[in-house]
Amino acid sequence: MTSPASVVLVFLDSAFPDGRLADASQPQLLVTDQGATRGDGAFETMLAVGGNVRKIQAHLDRLDGSGKALDLAIPGQDQWRRAIAAAIAEHRSQHPPVSDADDELVVKLVVTRGAEGAAAPTAWVQVSPVGAGARRQRETGIDVILLDRGYDSDAAERAPWLLLGAKTLSYAVNMAALRHAHKQGADDVIFFSSDGRVLEGPTSTVLLAHVDKSDDGTPVKRLITPQLDSGILAGTSQGALFKAAKEAGWELGYGPLVPQDLLDADAVWLISSVRLLAPVNRIDGQEIGTPSLQKELTAELNELFAGIQ
Template sequence: MVSPSLVMVDLAAGTFHPADVTEPQLRVDDLAPVRGDGIFEAVSVRGGVIHGFDDHMARLARSARTMDLPEPDAGLWRRAVEAAVEAHDACDEIVVRFIISRGVEATGALTAWALAGPAPEHAIAERETGVDVVLLERGYDSDAAQRAPWLLLGAKTLSYAVNMAATRYAKDHGADEVIFTSSDGAILEAPTSTVVAARGDTLLTPDPDFGILFGTTQIELFRRAPEVGLTVEYARLTEEDLLTADAVWVLSSVRLLVPVNSINGTPVKRDDDRGRTLLELLG
């Protein structure tokens, strides 16, 4: 069995040290477990290469600004992530989650750590098998992020209870995955993934202005898509757009690119040849 590795990070001192993942490291009154008050990222390490680190740091910095947390030190976090990878058992695919908590309220000191573990087997398998999806309304319209920044839409926070509840709902109703929609009918994102659809030679994804995360894997895919003759577009997508697309995928750092087989029980087209090409672009 592959064991995870842990690095605790002292943000104030700019240092880090390895820690025993089986021993207590976090105070029970830390605001991460008490309130979910913090931010995080998860990077994929494949073949010893950390993928998309700069994009993840850019998103972590956006989340920090949204949450009124200090600007993360990219150099410190790169070294901490590398140390977690080096301490990990040999593995084809590793996921490193690096986390910043607001810490213990009484002290004002942030808590931070990087935790490395093997990529889940089911996430790797889904790249071939695909997923069945249900659409669930998130309860906000597509302009909510602009009107109500305190909702933290578009920030990658530790508060994932709603996302996990939606995933459980999908599984209870015979599906594998959720794609959220806005109350005015716009396609948003999956609980832990970005939605991308193909229409001819164009890849489309929902506009981040709708209050969704900037997808780091989607950003890398869009950056490299012209290499294989594809154009890219940020757009307002609807359920009908997905049902009539030439292919639909959900993308994340851990899962990479996963084809969607059906939406609300209706089969959608798969383009496995193009999917393999896109996976190759992602490395």
């Protein structure tokens, strides 16, 4: 949870080349904005470290993709980049980072279909501190439960109006799934499809690792994620980490995965742009992998991930 006082807000506005700075603690949206009344829009959540947004191009490209799925005009990437830079600079000026370890900011991009009857979308950048919970879960790991997402793994391909590959503002189901997990004492959720395939977390991508011995005795490390055509969001963090892991000699794999694959893995993570790699300790109460190997693999992947711009 973020108090509005620590949020820096910059609207994209063609009259202001670097965006229009606004006060996030004051009302800024019309009640007829279709973001608020229909969850009709798209968003991205990014991490800035030392003032630099990580994977910014991948996020801007995915936002464009969400816009295409929604038939929604997304402002140009240059306009976003200027507004993002202005918002981060303003936040660092208002709240100078205390230490290098503390120098992380959440940068959220939001585009709605605009107010009813308006010709243009509403678009803004908001910059805020990283919550304590996200930082803690990187270290302690998380307990997750498996929940049915209701869709079968072919739904995305046959029914594009379901917007399964888009990151829309309609996140009520994702939030309800997280509340369901919290009531059961768990931290997070891994969704599976109605035909039993592992999909994704409500706000993250699923990764798992296997370490095997090759014929000559050297360890072979494999990093695996569900395949995209099952109707999940293309994870920008997963994409970047896979690239780095491949260069470091890991083998890569893509689903289909079933829940048993998670239980049989040497380690499982939920990966996302702000919380980064959250090691999964338990799934539906069952311990995953071995703690020492999980720790070692997490450290190795964290190091690879830290090198990503």
